[in-house]
Amino acid sequence: MTFRNLVYLVASASFAGFAVAQAPKTAQQFLAEPTVQAAMAAIVANEPHFLDEEARLTEIPAPPFHETVRGLELRRLFTAAGLKNVRIDETGNVLGDRPGTAPHPHLVIAAHLDTVFPEGTDVHVKRNGTVMTAPGIGDDGRGLASMLALIAAVQQAKIVTTGSLTFVANVGEEGLGDSRGAKALFEKTLKGQIDEFISIDGTRSSSVVSTGVGSYRYRVTFTGPGGHSYGAFGIGNPIHAMGRAIDHISQMEVPEKPKTTYNVGVVGGGTSVNSVPFESWFEFDERSADVASLDAVDAKFKAAVKAGVEEENAFRKDKGKITVKIVSLGIRPAGQTPVDAPIIQAAKASVEALQLGKFETSASSTDSNVPMHLGIPSMTMGGGGSGKGAHALDESFDSTDSYKGVQNLLLTTLILLQ
Ligand SMILES: [Zn+2]
Numbered sequence: 575m576t577f578r579n580l581v582y583l584v585a586s587a588s589f590a591g592f593a594v595a596q597a598p599k600t601a602q603q604f605l606a607e608p609t610v611q612a613a614m615a616a617i618v619a620n621e622p623h624f625l626d627e628e629a630r631l632t633e634i635p636a637p638p639f640h641e642t643v644r645g646l647e648l649r650r651l652f653t654a655a656g657l658k659n660v661r662i663d664e665t666g667n668v669l670g671d672r673p674g675t676a677p678h679p680h681l682v683i684a685a686h687l688d689t690v691f692p693e694g695t696d697v698h699v700k701r702n703g704t705v706m707t708a709p710g711i712g713d714d715g716r717g718l719a720s721m722l723a724l725i726a727a728v729q730q731a732k733i734v735t736t737g738s739l740t741f742v743a744n745v746g747e748e749g750l751g752d753s754r755g756a757k758a759l760f761e762k763t764l765k766g767q768i769d770e771f772i773s774i775d776g777t778r779s780s781s782v783v784s785t786g787v788g789s790y791r792y793r794v795t796f797t798g799p800g801g802h803s804y805g806a807f808g809i810g811n812p813i814h815a816m817g818r819a820i821d822h823i824s825q826m827e828v829p830e831k832p833k834t835t836y837n838v839g840v841v842g843g844g845t846s847v848n849s850v851p852f853e854s855w856f857e858f859d860e861r862s863a864d865v866a867s868l869d870a871v872d873a874k875f876k877a878a879v880k881a882g883v884e885e886e887n888a889f890r891k892d893k894g895k896i897t898v899k900i901v902s903l904g905i906r907p908a909g910q911t912p913v914d915a916p917i918i919q920a921a922k923a924s925v926e927a928l929q930l931g932k933f934e935t936s937a938s939s940t941d942s943n944v945p946m947h948l949g950i951p952s953m954t955m956g957g958g959g960s961g962k963g964a965h966a967l968d969e970s971f972d973s974t975d976s977y978k979g980v981q982n983l984l985l986t987t988l989i990l991l992q
Pocket of ligand 1: 686713714747775776
């Protein structure tokens with residue numbers, strides 16, 4: 575039973591015999607309310623401004639572990655929008671409250687500050703009609719902008735909710751960030767206080783992420799004595815060992831259902847063209863929505879690495895032996911919110927009432943993995959518009975009808991907070 579249902583039952587019981595307890599309002603009933611109509615109109619009117627904000631925020635670099643400057647700007651914007659108790663936690667998450675008439679249900683809505691792009695990446699936004707192109711423009715420039723647009727709308731229309739909202743611009747969603755922002759939120763900053771969680775990540779409005787794909791990430795380092803490529807020829811070569819290991823990895827069989835994947839994403843090492851290297855390394859990730867499948871591919875990966883090293887050592891007759899070290903770069907827990915959970919049903923009702931298309935649920939790896947793993951009702955929603963090429967330098971965002979994404983966030987929020 576969810577907290578909201580519980581409150582509803584308690585309310586029904588205490589009024590039994592005196593009055594008929596109010597049934598939860600439907601999406602259509604909310605849409606008929608003048609304050610909600612005012613908020614919906616404000617969203618349309620404000621959208622050009624928030625598209626400018628999306629571009630402006632995207633141009634503040636926020637590489638992994640360097641989200642501070644963008645975070646400070648979000649703190650300023652939260653404060654300017656009139657959120658209460660605006661603060662930055664120890665991890666760098668920026669939080670702002672919008673209390674309702676009751677502390678619960680407490681819904682947290684978050685968008686991530688960080689991008690996958692390293693320091694020095696050109697984040698200048700090019701605009702061409704409805705299309706904006708820049709690394710991070712959709713993921714998660716759109717999430718931040720749509721969250722700000724949602725805040726502006728509820729503030730301007732003076733929407734009163736029963737439950738309370740906390741908005742969060744969080745750090746560490748991408749890559750090596752290892753969900754550290756979301757983990758800090760649930761394990762420390764707001765531990766035990768969050769009833770429901772929505773991450774706004776990316777664009778598409780008609781589908782929500784209800785399954786959190788888990789992942790393990792590693793850095794694998796091969797080491798040997800190293801030496802001259804001619805003079806020391808015949809000693810174990812860490813790059814050759816790595817090549818053998820990657821060859822084994824590339825042939826690993828994984829189930830299609832549940833979808834299970836793996837990828838060698840980055841390689842490095844070596845000294846010069848005429849040196850047998852003393853070191854090589856690669857970074858690897860493997861994913862599945864299913865914990866057992868993830869553990870199975872993990873065992874295969876470790877066996878592949880071991881085989882690569884053993885083959886190189888055997889071939890070189892153990893001259894200048896290669897050793898290997900596997901270090902974890904992060905564990906993203908797997909989890910799931912049942913499709914019939916009220917939070918997913920709220921999004922479905924909103925998508926249908928706003929006629930955004932066929933409602934769908936999907937599996938992905940997002941900040942919602944953390945609460946899903948803890949059993950806290952959660953999902954990841956798009957912020958509107960449409961995106962292409964996430965995590966690529968030519969990432970683009972098309973703002974056609976993007977305001978509808980914000981309207982969807984608003985309506986979903988209202989259904990959840992009554
Ligand atoms: Zn993202």
